[in-house]
Amino acid sequence: MSTETTPKIRAVIVDDEDLARQILREFLSSHPEIEIVTECSNGFEAVKAVAELKPDLAFLDIQMPKLDGFEVLELIGNDTAVIFVTAHDNFAIRAFEVHAVDYLLKPVSAVRFEAALKRAKERLEGKAPANPTSAADLAAAARPPAQYLERIPVRDGSRVFIIPVAKLDYVEAQDDYVALASEGKKHLKQQTIASLETSLDPSRFLRVHRSYIVNLERVAKIEPYSKDSHVAVLTSGAQLPVSRAGYTRLREILDR
Amino acid sequence: MHPLLGQLRRVLLYLVAWAPLAALLAYLLSMTRQIRPVEAAVLAVPLCLFYAFFCLSAWYPCRTTPVDRTSFEKLLMTHLGGALVAAGVWTFTAWLLAWILSSSINSFHTLTERLLPQLPLVLVTGILLYLLSVFFYYVLIALEASRTAEARVMQMSILAREAELKALKAQVNPHFLFNSLNSISALTSSDPAKAREMCILLGDFLRRTLGLGEKSAIPLEEEMSLIHAFLAVEKTRFGARLQMEETIAQDSLSVDVPPLLLQPLIENAISHGIANLVEGGWIHLNVGCENGSVSIVVENLFDPEAPMRRRNGVGLANVRQRLHTRYGNRSTFAAGAEGDRFRVAITLPAGKMSEREVSAT
Numbered sequence: 001m002s003t004e005t006t007p008k009i010r011a012v013i014v015d016d017e018d019l020a021r022q023i024l025r026e027f028l029s030s031h032p033e034i035e036i037v038t039e040c041s042n043g044f045e046a047v048k049a050v051a052e053l054k055p056d057l058a059f060l061d062i063q064m065p066k067l068d069g070f071e072v073l074e075l076i077g078n079d080t081a082v083i084f085v086t087a088h089d090n091f092a093i094r095a096f097e098v099h100a101v102d103y104l105l106k107p108v109s110a111v112r113f114e115a116a117l118k119r120a121k122e123r124l125e126g127k128a129p130a131n132p133t134s135a136a137d138l139a140a141a142a143r144p145p146a147q148y149l150e151r152i153p154v155r156d157g158s159r160v161f162i163i164p165v166a167k168l169d170y171v172e173a174q175d176d177y178v179a180l181a182s183e184g185k186k187h188l189k190q191q192t193i194a195s196l197e198t199s200l201d202p203s204r205f206l207r208v209h210r211s212y213i214v215n216l217e218r219v220a221k222i223e224p225y226s227k228d229s230h231v232a233v234l235t236s237g238a239q240l241p242v243s244r245a246g247y248t249r250l251r252e253i254l255d256r
Numbered sequence: 257m258h259p260l261l262g263q264l265r266r267v268l269l270y271l272v273a274w275a276p277l278a279a280l281l282a283y284l285l286s287m288t289r290q291i292r293p294v295e296a297a298v299l300a301v302p303l304c305l306f307y308a309f310f311c312l313s314a315w316y317p318c319r320t321t322p323v324d325r326t327s328f329e330k331l332l333m334t335h336l337g338g339a340l341v342a343a344g345v346w347t348f349t350a351w352l353l354a355w356i357l358s359s360s361i362n363s364f365h366t367l368t369e370r371l372l373p374q375l376p377l378v379l380v381t382g383i384l385l386y387l388l389s390v391f392f393y394y395v396l397i398a399l400e401a402s403r404t405a406e407a408r409v410m411q412m413s414i415l416a417r418e419a420e421l422k423a424l425k426a427q428v429n430p431h432f433l434f435n436s437l438n439s440i441s442a443l444t445s446s447d448p449a450k451a452r453e454m455c456i457l458l459g460d461f462l463r464r465t466l467g468l469g470e471k472s473a474i475p476l477e478e479e480m481s482l483i484h485a486f487l488a489v490e491k492t493r494f495g496a497r498l499q500m501e502e503t504i505a506q507d508s509l510s511v512d513v514p515p516l517l518l519q520p521l522i523e524n525a526i527s528h529g530i531a532n533l534v535e536g537g538w539i540h541l542n543v544g545c546e547n548g549s550v551s552i553v554v555e556n557l558f559d560p561e562a563p564m565r566r567r568n569g570v571g572l573a574n575v576r577q578r579l580h581t582r583y584g585n586r587s588t589f590a591a592g593a594e595g596d597r598f599r600v601a602i603t604l605p606a607g608k609m610s611e612r613e614v615s616a617t
Contacts, residue, residue, distance in 0.1 A: 107438040
């Protein structure tokens with residue numbers, strides 16, 4: 001036994017159809033350098049598996065139960081290289097914008113599969129630099145215009161929470177993270193407040209402060225705080241600082 | 257918008273139509289021999305020219321009192337009132353004109369006095385001419401209405417045809433094909449016999465959909481066998497996750513339905529329902545037939561929190577439109593979610609192929 005064997009590339013396969021997983025398994029069987037650590041049949045399982053097993057490579061279907069492929073990618077971060085495998089050709093541009101390694105179309109050809117695998121290996125060997133931008137920021141930038149988020153997936157360890165935007169009270173910036181306040185709880189997500197702001201419907205959410213976005217439906221009243229600033233009191237009782245610019249924008253919307 | 261004004265050609269034609277009327281009036285006036293033909297003509301021509309323009313206004317009461325939606329009394333009141341006012345004005349104008357002529361031109365001396373006994377005749381002519389133009393406008397409105405109705409029927413049939421074509425084109429969802437081919441590709445090495453079977457099922461389904469383009473209706477039984485071919489393919493992909501249950505009344509099997517009306521509903525239930533459920537789920541199809549109408553209900557489980565899919569609703573909207581253009585108010589369509597169930601219910605009149613053939617011969 002040689003001790004100098006390079007470590008195997010650890011891969012997960014995520015697809016809700018058994019046969020679709022089977023063909024990827026078959027293609028990978030001729031690659032002893034790749035180890036399939038697990039297979040998942042939905043988005044939740046995939047996020048959990050990636051969080052726990054930290055694979056190098058993930059084959060991701062796009063349309064799946066619970067979370068779609070893009071939401072999974074957003075939650076698992078940049079450390080796992082992702083190859084999308086789907087029957088839909090209309091997500092390709094978006095896939096590359098979120099820095100997927102490749103985009104395979106079903107039915108999957110062996111030649112294309114090999115090419116994708118080669119690219120994945122190059123990425124893993126560090127020939128292509130890892131992207132410093134967070135996966136959620138990339139996903140926000142890749143969102144089709146005029147289509148706003150209906151729900152925000154967040155991950156806590158290996159658990160996934162889905163926050164419907166209607167249940168989101170406010171968002172608070174915390175360094176590289178945002179804290180999402182919903183139903184009395186706060187969920188942390190690695191994303192900048194500016195990129196989240198662009199994904200939220202501006203008729204429902206407003207940036208009232210450098211560090212705060214508020215759900216307009218939750219604003220109970222606005223009170224003066226100091227000479228130049230105000231506080232927004234939410235129906236939940238929470239108080240958010242409102243900057244001068246934020247106050248002007250808020251008045252504009254509330255007076256309408 | 258007035259139908260005559262605004263187009264010079266129409267106004268000219270209208271005035272030409274008044275020429276014989278002016279001649280008639282001049283003839284009537286000169287019949288009594290009190291008024292000379294020259295005098296009658298000089299009176300009648302400008303008078304008719306004036307009245308021709310005056311009667312253009314008859315269009316407005318005609319438009320506001322459509323003949324088929326107004327009581328007879330109201331019609332009579334409106335137009336007789338209008339006629340009296342118009343004829344009054346016209347008679348007064350006639351007298352004024354005669355007065356001007358008799359006082360300014362020597363040879364027309366005493367024309368006013370000689371016209372006086374003719375004024376009742378002028379008044380009656382005025383009333384008749386006004387009523388004539390009312391009648392003319394009503395004919396015009398009726399013509400316009402029948403033309404728009406015709407255009408609408410054309411428009412409707414084009415829409416119906418478009419909906420049908422769109423439905424047929426949308427039928428074989430390419431993603432269904434791509435996914436099925438991927439499954440076959442997976443099976444070729446692990447289970448060649450199964451792969452072959454799936455090729456045959458897929459071929460069977462495609463062949464059935466191909467032949468449907470020319471048909472405007474098929475018996476429900478045929479649509480059901482198409483659905484079965486479709487489900488057989490999807491079963492291979494989804495396995496135990498897909499459970500289908502059918503309750504079909506025997507007498508509804510021979511009823512005519514537009515081709516590929518139900519298949520999109522089942523496809524919708526799979527792609528927006530079953531495909532989003534980790535453990536899969538059921539689809540219930542219920543078809544009943546009573547009081548001359550068929551009721552079809554497709555119910556399926558779905559995940560209300562599932563990520564949104566792009567095609568959502570397109571298939572349903574298409575079915576709704578096809579039903580509407582084909583059957584109008586004789587069909588109903590309702591779709592909606594209730595908790596974790598999605599339900600589409602449609603009813604359509606129960607026609608049968610055999611009956612149509614009988615009535616056609």
